[in-house]
Amino acid sequence: MNQGERGLGFYLLAGFFCLFVLFLYGPLSTIVILSFQGPNGGLTFPMNGLSTRWFENLFETQMVGDFAGSFQRSMALGLAVMLVTVIFSFMAGLAFRRRFLGSGIVFYLAIASLIVPSILVSLGIGLLFRLLELDTNWYSSGFGAHLSWTLPFGLLIMFAVFNRFSPAYEEAARDLGATPWQTIRHVVIPILLPSLIGVGLFGFTLSYDEFARTLYTAGSFNTLPLEIYGMTTNVTTPVLYALGTVTTGLSFLVIGIALAAFTLIDRRRRRQGSDAGRGV
Amino acid sequence: MAKRSDVELIAVTKRYGQTLAVDGVNLRIPSGTYCCLLGPSGCGKTTTLRMIAGHEIASEGDILLGMDNITNLPPARRGTAMMFQNYALFPHLDCVENVAFSLRMKGVAKAARREAAMEVLRRVHMEGFAGRLPAQLSGGQQQRVALARALITDPSVLLLDEPLSALDPFLRVKMREELKALQTRLGITFIHVTHSQEEAMALADLVVVMKGGRIEQADAPRTVFNRPATAFVAQFIGGHNVLAARAGGGSAVLGNGTVVPLPDATATGDIHVAVRADRARLVSGEGAPGRIVVAGTARSVEYFGPIVQVGIDVPDLDPLAVSLAEHDFFAAPVAPGDAVAVAWAPEDIHVIAP
Numbered sequence: 311m312n313q314g315e316r317g318l319g320f321y322l323l324a325g326f327f328c329l330f331v332l333f334l335y336g337p338l339s340t341i342v343i344l345s346f347q348g349p350n351g352g353l354t355f356p357m358n359g360l361s362t363r364w365f366e367n368l369f370e371t372q373m374v375g376d377f378a379g380s381f382q383r384s385m386a387l388g389l390a391v392m393l394v395t396v397i398f399s400f401m402a403g404l405a406f407r408r409r410f411l412g413s414g415i416v417f418y419l420a421i422a423s424l425i426v427p428s429i430l431v432s433l434g435i436g437l438l439f440r441l442l443e444l445d446t447n448w449y450s451s452g453f454g455a456h457l458s459w460t461l462p463f464g465l466l467i468m469f470a471v472f473n474r475f476s477p478a479y480e481e482a483a484r485d486l487g488a489t490p491w492q493t494i495r496h497v498v499i500p501i502l503l504p505s506l507i508g509v510g511l512f513g514f515t516l517s518y519d520e521f522a523r524t525l526y527t528a529g530s531f532n533t534l535p536l537e538i539y540g541m542t543t544n545v546t547t548p549v550l551y552a553l554g555t556v557t558t559g560l561s562f563l564v565i566g567i568a569l570a571a572f573t574l575i576d577r578r579r580r581r582q583g584s585d586a587g588r589g590v
Numbered sequence: 591m592a593k594r595s596d597v598e599l600i601a602v603t604k605r606y607g608q609t610l611a612v613d614g615v616n617l618r619i620p621s622g623t624y625c626c627l628l629g630p631s632g633c634g635k636t637t638t639l640r641m642i643a644g645h646e647i648a649s650e651g652d653i654l655l656g657m658d659n660i661t662n663l664p665p666a667r668r669g670t671a672m673m674f675q676n677y678a679l680f681p682h683l684d685c686v687e688n689v690a691f692s693l694r695m696k697g698v699a700k701a702a703r704r705e706a707a708m709e710v711l712r713r714v715h716m717e718g719f720a721g722r723l724p725a726q727l728s729g730g731q732q733q734r735v736a737l738a739r740a741l742i743t744d745p746s747v748l749l750l751d752e753p754l755s756a757l758d759p760f761l762r763v764k765m766r767e768e769l770k771a772l773q774t775r776l777g778i779t780f781i782h783v784t785h786s787q788e789e790a791m792a793l794a795d796l797v798v799v800m801k802g803g804r805i806e807q808a809d810a811p812r813t814v815f816n817r818p819a820t821a822f823v824a825q826f827i828g829g830h831n832v833l834a835a836r837a838g839g840g841s842a843v844l845g846n847g848t849v850v851p852l853p854d855a856t857a858t859g860d861i862h863v864a865v866r867a868d869r870a871r872l873v874s875g876e877g878a879p880g881r882i883v884v885a886g887t888a889r890s891v892e893y894f895g896p897i898v899q900v901g902i903d904v905p906d907l908d909p910l911a912v913s914l915a916e917h918d919f920f921a922a923p924v925a926p927g928d929a930v931a932v933a934w935a936p937e938d939i940h941v942i943a944p
Binding site: 478489 | 643644664665671672678679681682684691694696721722727728731739740743
């Protein structure tokens with residue numbers, strides 16, 4: 311091992327990682343390839359020619375299923391959930407830095423939502439709304455159901471974030487005349503911004519692909535996961551695959567833009583040079 | 591720039607629940623003084639500093655700055671500025687924006703505040719690093735920026751919480767010099783918390799030695815070193831042999847029976863005597879007329895360059911330390927295990943009241 315030779319452990323773990331990659335990207339590639347199915351359709355291999363017809367089909371009115379509508383609903387829901395999750399996790403994280411009366415109970419009460427099976431939470435919310443004679447809707451009951459999932463996660467992340475956040479920054483700000491609000495606005499939020507973006511993205515993804523908690527709470531209009539699930543049972547064209555390809559492509563595009571932005575910022579900063587760690 | 595503003599603590603006490611962190615401290619720091627609060631960890635020095643800064647509020651007592659009672663004022667309205675232990679530079683702001691922060695909070699326009707910040711950065715020779723983030727600076731550069739950020743508020747008292755502890759030894763000495771030079775030039779009061787007696791001695795006009803939330807002694811470094819007020823001060827400041835003794839009738843008896851004449855005949859009962867390690871000598875045989883001689887065994891020999899320190903075990907007495915000039919030591923070297931005799935002059939004995 312010390313002479314640079316790799317032991318058995320390395321090959322076992324490398325093998326495991328390869329399996330993981332295969333398991334993740336294998337099905338994904340299958341879907342991407344099948345979305346270029348020839349104009350005659352067909353849901354499995356072998357392919358009947360090549361075309362982009364199913365992508366065009368995606369943007370036409372569907373006979374079964376409502377891609378555009380459900381996509382818009384899922385986006386709107388995801389963004390709203392993201393915003394509320396970031397704001398309230400951040401505030402809860404601030405609050406939990408000090409122990410207060412009942413802080414332990416409040417914490418476990420919030421976290422319990424992660425342990426209860428999602429489908430039961432969903433069913434419960436649906437039943438409660440019916441009991442109160444309210445209509446379930448993706449933007450009311452569905453919104454609440456998603457928050458019951460994202461908020462505890464956000465809170466846990468903020469706990470870890472604030473654990474590593476030195477109160478000295480806030481004291482320094484106070485020393486320099488910042489009001490409590492200015493301290494939050496000009497010091498705490500900018501320093502924690504990467505973590506807050508992380509919480510936001512996490513909240514968005516959790517909501518965007520949430521199935522179980524939406525099932526009994528979405529009301530008469532479907533979110534994207536519900537719509538896709540519905541379509542897998544009754545759509546017979548590769549338009550479903552085209553949808554998968556487009557959404558995956560979008561995700562990769564967002565990731566790519568983010569990485570490029572980070573690299574650009576880093577490069578601009580590096581132009582200033584650095585003496586970090588030097589004895590000058 | 592130097593406003594006449596003494597800092598005065600009157601019976602200042604800080605309690606955390608049942609624990610007493612600072613216990614009725616009285617202290618007057620004249621304007622323009624370089625004051626070091628010195629003591630082991632947990633002695634209350636940092637809490638005292640933070641109460642002056644306004645980051646802790648005193649449980650009892652008053653803190654005055656000039657004519658103002660600042661005990662309960664918010665940090666920014668006291669006329670003090672603080673430099674934090676690891677500088678607490680805002681990691682997302684470059685040097686200019688860090689320094690300009692307090693002006694930005696006051697609503698000063700961008701161009702004006704950046705210009706003012708550049709001016710202060712020039713004063714600490716950091717104008718060439720204005721666009722860098724704190725992470726791109728060395729420890730010493732970070733300290734200069736932190737100084738600039740505190741000084742731009744035009745404080746009459748600068749509070750420094752262990753400012754040199756984050757630096758490596760070489761840089762520490764260099765920045766120590768810079769701190770002293772800056773304080774002399776600005777003429778404002780510096781209050782500097784440290785656990786290093788060397789740092790306190792090198793910098794301070796006024797050394798305040800603390801222990802267990804109380805002040806043991808507050809004096810000029812030379813007084814602290816030559817006339818330590820308590821056995822703790824003598825031990826903490828170093829360079830002293832502190833020995834328990836029983837006094838009576840103008841002399842004292844050490845633990846091993848050696849009789850020591852005292853300069854002050856009034857001392858009686860259990861006392862401590864302190865003898866500076868650099869005033870003690872190693873002698874051969876009995877050849878030291880008029881001197882106090884204690885026989886023992888050399889335990890350790892440590893070479894420091896200009897001096898050599900010899901540790902000596904003496905039966906029924908605490909171990910002694912003798913600092914010898916390099917030249918004197920090598921004129922008659924000893925090795926661990928050798929029988930040696932330590933001698934000192936009666937006038938070099940400093941009596942510490944019980």
